[in-house]
Amino acid sequence: MTKKLLIKISKALLLARWKQTLVAAIGVTFSIAMFISLLGFMGGLNNLLDGLMLNRTAHIRLYNDIEPSAKQPVELSEHFKHHYNFVSSVKPKKEQLNIYNSAAIMRNLKKDERVKGVAPKINTQVFFNVGVVDLNGMISGIDVDEESELFLFKDYVVKGNYHDLKTIPNSIILGKGAADKMLAQLGDNITLTTTQGNQFQLKVVGFYQSGIQELDKVQSYASIATAQKLLGESDLYITDIQIKLKDMNLAPAMAREFRRLYKTEAMDIQTANAQFETGSFVRTLISYAVGITLLIVAGFGIYNILNMMIYEKIDSIAILKATGFSGKDVNKIFTSIALSIGAFGGLLGLIFGLVFSLLIDLIPFNTASLPTVTTYPVDYNLYYYIIGAVFSVATTYLAGYFPSRKAATVDPVVIIRGK
Amino acid sequence: MGNKLLEAKNISKSFHDPITVQVLKEITFDISKGEFISVIGKSGCGKSTLLYILSTMDTDFEGELLIDGESMKQKKEVELSVVRNEKIGFVFQFHYLLNEFSVLENVMLPGLKLNKLSEKEIEHKAYEKLKILGIEAEALKRPNQLSGGQKQRVAIARALINEPLIIMGDEPTGNLDKKNSDVVFEIFQELVAVYNQSLLIVTHDNEFAKRTHRIIEMEDGRIIKM
Numbered sequence: 001m002t003k004k005l006l007i008k009i010s011k012a013l014l015l016a017r018w019k020q021t022l023v024a025a026i027g028v029t030f031s032i033a034m035f036i037s038l039l040g041f042m043g044g045l046n047n048l049l050d051g052l053m054l055n056r057t058a059h060i061r062l063y064n065d066i067e068p069s070a071k072q073p074v075e076l077s078e079h080f081k082h083h084y085n086f087v088s089s090v091k092p093k094k095e096q097l098n099i100y101n102s103a104a105i106m107r108n109l110k111k112d113e114r115v116k117g118v119a120p121k122i123n124t125q126v127f128f129n130v131g132v133v134d135l136n137g138m139i140s141g142i143d144v145d146e147e148s149e150l151f152l153f154k155d156y157v158v159k160g161n162y163h164d165l166k167t168i169p170n171s172i173i174l175g176k177g178a179a180d181k182m183l184a185q186l187g188d189n190i191t192l193t194t195t196q197g198n199q200f201q202l203k204v205v206g207f208y209q210s211g212i213q214e215l216d217k218v219q220s221y222a223s224i225a226t227a228q229k230l231l232g233e234s235d236l237y238i239t240d241i242q243i244k245l246k247d248m249n250l251a252p253a254m255a256r257e258f259r260r261l262y263k264t265e266a267m268d269i270q271t272a273n274a275q276f277e278t279g280s281f282v283r284t285l286i287s288y289a290v291g292i293t294l295l296i297v298a299g300f301g302i303y304n305i306l307n308m309m310i311y312e313k314i315d316s317i318a319i320l321k322a323t324g325f326s327g328k329d330v331n332k333i334f335t336s337i338a339l340s341i342g343a344f345g346g347l348l349g350l351i352f353g354l355v356f357s358l359l360i361d362l363i364p365f366n367t368a369s370l371p372t373v374t375t376y377p378v379d380y381n382l383y384y385y386i387i388g389a390v391f392s393v394a395t396t397y398l399a400g401y402f403p404s405r406k407a408a409t410v411d412p413v414v415i416i417r418g419k
Numbered sequence: 420m421g422n423k424l425l426e427a428k429n430i431s432k433s434f435h436d437p438i439t440v441q442v443l444k445e446i447t448f449d450i451s452k453g454e455f456i457s458v459i460g461k462s463g464c465g466k467s468t469l470l471y472i473l474s475t476m477d478t479d480f481e482g483e484l485l486i487d488g489e490s491m492k493q494k495k496e497v498e499l500s501v502v503r504n505e506k507i508g509f510v511f512q513f514h515y516l517l518n519e520f521s522v523l524e525n526v527m528l529p530g531l532k533l534n535k536l537s538e539k540e541i542e543h544k545a546y547e548k549l550k551i552l553g554i555e556a557e558a559l560k561r562p563n564q565l566s567g568g569q570k571q572r573v574a575i576a577r578a579l580i581n582e583p584l585i586i587m588g589d590e591p592t593g594n595l596d597k598k599n600s601d602v603v604f605e606i607f608q609e610l611v612a613v614y615n616q617s618l619l620i621v622t623h624d625n626e627f628a629k630r631t632h633r634i635i636e637m638e639d640g641r642i643i644k645m
């Protein structure tokens with residue numbers, strides 16, 4: 001049978017009961033559209049939730065930790081090498097929090113092909129002096145430009161201009177929670193005491209809101225230079241090097257490499273935030289499960305309609321066979337009917353899915369913890385559309401398979417004599 | 420009369436459900452080119468069963484069937500469908516046209532399936548056949564817009580489209596009134612006379628049968644008169 005004839009017959013059979021065909025196609029359209037918009041929506045929310053943490057977290061963080069020496073002095077001694085040494089009451093040693101030779105390390109990292117960017121950081125504890133009360137706080141000294149580019153710093157500065165941090169000396173961006181407690185306004189000068197006991201006055205140039213309330217109560221930002229001044233250290237003093245990678249999945253392996261290479265602690269994001277990955281995986285799994293259920297239900301709809309169609313067309317099948325069409329030809333005709341319903345319905349489904357996604361994207365969504373988000377997030381992942389397209393054709397093929405096989409085995413004699 | 424188009428050798432058939440009943444017993448005969456044969460007999464004598472075996476649609480039988488010198492016994496379903504398409508034209512008691520297609524397309528379908536001529540040529544041929552049957556004016560109508568007699572003529576045109584060796588009919592006039600029966604018979608006669616077409620028609624109508632070249636009379640699964 002030629003393709004042209006196959007198309008001609010399938011088309012005629014499809015259009016003869018176009019309403020029924022349309023119902024079948026709408027079933028596919030609906031489920032694919034739901035699949036796309038549901039996955040897009042859930043994917044968007046998922047990315048949002050992941051982004052809450054991941055946007056602001058370095059893929060690898062280099063730092064020095066205060067911890068007891070792995071090797072106690074007695075173990076280094078030749079004399080006691082073959083002894084069992086018991087050391088009680090081990091204390092952590094006085095460690096330099098400063099990363100040694102940080103400038104060279106950063107230069108080296110920036111040359112690495114796998115690295116997207118590097119941002120230095122100084123973390124220090126302070127006390128904010130508000131009247132008679134001292135509030136606990138953390139100040140991170142940051143490179144404003146790098147921090148903005150790699151960790152979207154400016155998205156979280158809800159008031160004031162983040163760039164002032166760089167241009168105005170002795171300035172600070174306060175956490176929203178801390179600012180509320182201190183009743184601080186933009187332009188105010190606040191007093192703080194460092195852990196070394198020195199007092200400083202800093203000018204408030206902005207407020208920072210991360211969406212994590214506990215963090216906003218303590219976390220504030222200053223420029224690297226200001227932080228170095230607070231600590232009374234030189235301009236080489238850096239406590240953290242934050243690294244963003246091009247591929248996040250390389251982080252654990254590269255952390256091991258850097259630990260050996262630079263002789264610092266190196267923490268990768270997967271180890272630091274294991275629960276996030278699990279949560280994100282489970283949410284993705286749920287949305288796929290729901291989406292695929294929708295598609296399977298649509299598949300049964302198509303199966304029913306094709307079955308019905310074959311019972312209705314059984315006379316036509318018999319006559320086609322009597323005039324020289326083989327079972328294989330009849331099978332092809334019904335399979336192509338199923339596939340064209342699937343392809344047509346699927347294509348419409350993709351379009352409607354996109355439209356629904358765009359509509360969801362317009363619905364306002366304001367929440368205090370997410371200052372940058374104004375509408376519901378949608379993930380327009382091409383992958384969802386590919387899965388939707390493949391699945392619509394695959395389910396309709398399967399749904400058409402058994403009815404088509406039944407049509408192929410129709411015995412024309414039984415039908416013709418049955419009259 | 421020329422060489423043999425179709426030979427039936429000792430064809431027997433039994434139904435096994437619910438009990439074994441032999442419906443055809445050792446049927447042997449042959450058909451030559453240009454013959455107009457009618458098969459008559461009472462209801463249940465096995466004449467329709469025989470026709471379906473001869474048309475290759477029923478393959479569950481004993482004996483030997485040769486069409487155009489080729490044995491049908493060993494052929495697969497796909498090969499048999501090719502034989503039906505190319506060598507046999509079929510006319511049923513009920514017209515069995517496809518309402519999804521126009522009259523012209525109904526006639527063209529077996530030709531398109533055979534795929535030996537271009538679509539244009541097949542269309543041209545279909546018009547010719549409709550003209551022979553005097554219904555070319557209805558070519559673009561749907562089958563359900565035609566009268567019973569017209570439909571049966573369309574079915575005959577469809578049977579003719581691939582210029583088959585033989586046309587088989589299962590009571591083609593059984594559902595028509597006297598006038599339309601006559602028209603159909605005249606068409607058959609013209610096909611034999613003018614186009615040397617072979618015909619094998621199963622019928623109840625003794626009047627119809629008497630006017631054919633040869634009558635095969637069956638009773639209880641046997642040929643009693645040939």
